[in-house]
Amino acid sequence: METKYEEYAKIFKAFCDENRLRILELLRGGEKCACVLLEQLDLGQSGLSYHMKVLVESGIVESRQEGKWTHYKISENGSAYAAALLKELTTPNAFSQENACCRK
Numbered sequence: 001m002e003t004k005y006e007e008y009a010k011i012f013k014a015f016c017d018e019n020r021l022r023i024l025e026l027l028r029g030g031e032k033c034a035c036v037l038l039e040q041l042d043l044g045q046s047g048l049s050y051h052m053k054v055l056v057e058s059g060i061v062e063s064r065q066e067g068k069w070t071h072y073k074i075s076e077n078g079s080a081y082a083a084a085l086l087k088e089l090t091t092p093n094a095f096s097q098e099n100a101c102c103r104k
Helices: 004-013 018-027 034-040 045-058 076-090
Strands: 061-066 069-074
Touching: 004 045, 004 076, 018 034, 018 045, 018 061, 018 069, 034 045, 034 069, 045 061, 045 069, 069 076
Parallel strands: none
Antiparallel strands: 061 069
């Protein structure tokens, strides 16, 4: 069973690579075929495939098959979840008991 931290790590892993950030920038313009992404990136097919696997597994990108080509687009739900998660994890929790100083 996957822990919530493993799930979180998958999401943030999607953002920690320069190539994946370039892919996301391209997908901001709408759905793109893998062939278009290959033309616009300095990646081979296997490299693109790896990065798209990471992005799809994170939930930030959705894919659909059309013939021999896969088409990709940013997932509205996945990107909203990632943004909400980042906000949650970086917002101080005023009710946390862990804020107590060790000095008494």
